[in-house]
Amino acid sequence: MGIIRKTKSVKTLLNEFNKNSSAISVTELITRLNSKFNKTTIYRVLDKLEDDGVLHSFLGKNGLKWYAKCNGCTADNHSDVHPHFQCLDCGKVDCLSINITLPKIPNRKIDLAQFLIQGQCDECLT
């Protein structure tokens, strides 16, 4: 699939991700935009933006889905494999620009990896 039309919801969602560089959870987006868009629309647009290589998704605390801007991904190749850091105090999630080396595993084919690190962010530490 992927995005075909530049609709209001697409522009608004992209704008949310351009405001700052942190990742945003789907529930947060639904809360922020629920006066303008139905949650079904938000789920569907995020899905398509991920297909297009504009956003990437991952699971945070409690298995909640988060999205963040991709960096050098295309619709065909999601090259973004980096750890994510979630603060257990404030809940904020950031992408860590660290290259992780996947362990060698015999007799298995690795397709993707998710690495979630949890702790306290700089703001909550002080």
Next chain:
Amino acid sequence: MGIIRKTKSVKTLLNEFNKNSSAISVTELITRLNSKFNKTTIYRVLDKLEDDGVLHSFLGKNGLKWYAKCNGCTADNHSDVHPHFQCLDCGKVDCLSINITLPKIPNRKIDLAQFLIQGQCDECLT
């Protein structure tokens, strides 16, 4: 909290994890045992077994909760930090006995880390 009484549900659940060494999802356990125990009981007993350092939990595909036997953990110290491998074909999840080195992150305190690797297991590859 933690387990205080050796009840039927505790014994049955421990037995499920002793049958083989794979991890088991909560939904799978509820399906297997739903004629014997209420799902609330299953959630609560798993929770307590984790508190006791008998089981550890992690999130698999789609944010579903999985449990597996701990190896050398106590109630005070969950020392198990290893990657998990989930087969995208058959859904099976295994603990990988690999030591992962957490990346150094400035200005952040690391409490825990989850590393989920997805792909195809040996059985589904052939």
Next chain:
DNA sequence: AATATAATGCAACATAGTTGCAATAAAAAA
């Protein structure tokens, strides 16, 4: 055997996410 209280079942609830379908809006064609 009597007592204290941990554990259980049940119903009701909370929340994340999905689906089908009719209505609407964006882009292409006329």
Next chain:
DNA sequence: TTTTTTATTGCAACTATGTTGCATTATATT
């Protein structure tokens, strides 16, 4: 510009995972 095509949206209803309060039951202690 107007018409036509069809992608997108909103809505309601639904599924699934997980949680909570409370009365009942079972375990362990006295």
